Amino acid sequence: MFSGQQRQFRDCLTYEERWEWLQSDFGQRVLSVRPRIHEAYVNGKLQMMIRDPHWIQQLNQWLIVANNSRFDRPVNAFDRASLRAHHSPASSTTAVYPFSEAHKLDFLIHGYMAHPNLIPPEILDEAVNFLNNRNLEDSHRPFISDFTTEPAILNLFYKSQVHALADTLLYGANPHPPTVVRQAQIAQRPPQQQHHHPLGAIFGFSRAANAAVGMNGKKWHIDGLAQESHSPFSLLIGVALSDQFEENSGNLCVFPGSHHSLSPFLKEFVSKGYLRHLQLQPGQALGPNVFEEYLEKPSLESPTQLLLSKGDVVVVHQKVAHRGSPNYSKQTRNMIYFRVASHHHHLHSNTEENLDNIWLDFQGMKDVL
């Protein structure tokens, strides 16, 4: 709980002050109870909105939370049950996930690892049904992202081994407070039209080879950088809710080893002041994919397009560069993402220490470091 007077968003008068406020502990807590605005923060739109006087008026009204607010979002039956279960002393050590050494080496070297078929069938069915009943109003857009607190989706984390998996990476077998995720990202990629090369039919280019050419290059991001945060959380956990057996079916693409190889770039980018060093004028802002459109970054090659079945789980280090592939399949690609932070993460989340040692949050990796 916060005590005393906290500076409110409406008290900030310049772009810099507003941006600083959004990233402050208090600002982040206010965002945590404003899911729509939080989504805009995560996808980079809010950064543009706070340059625009029209939006400022709205945000001044939306981003007010009483100073003594406890920032609990409305508690429903699911929350009560899950918070009780996860905050009870008995759960202060969760089950230890049986990682093989090969898993940990994959994670260490490549920055990601896949765990097939990790979701119990009834939990998977509930989540898939929930998504199937959603209306994809914006299905003309290649990427649709939404944040949810829906129990059927949060259960993918709480009622499967995903919870133990995250805890084991973050804490090893050490006792620790329970990890709580309050929301998840629903990331959907509806089918899109493939632009055929005029000579493709004659020379017989395959779909994958044709599209894979466009996978190398500067279109990638590391979560947080567009919001001027180099280490906003520890782990990105993706749960596949649709089969992605072929490349260019909207797959999550990761650049193996980029959590290590991009370290010099990252340090320079942060020390230059993130995207601020571009000194964009109002109206000159980059588009919604702020960081992906930023050209002063290294070209990366040969991403791995993850081939997943419904119920597979992929665990990605927060500093791994990634992107989505186009979806030239016939069905919508559905992924759920959880962003998980260790309990000590906030102590060093945006410090140099976290740029120097990307394994700071991972007590469970000590045996392979």
Ligand SMILES: O=C(O)CCC(=O)C(=O)O
């Ligand atoms: O569609 C995807 O899987 C990519 C999602 C992504 O890169 C993100 O939300 O940060």
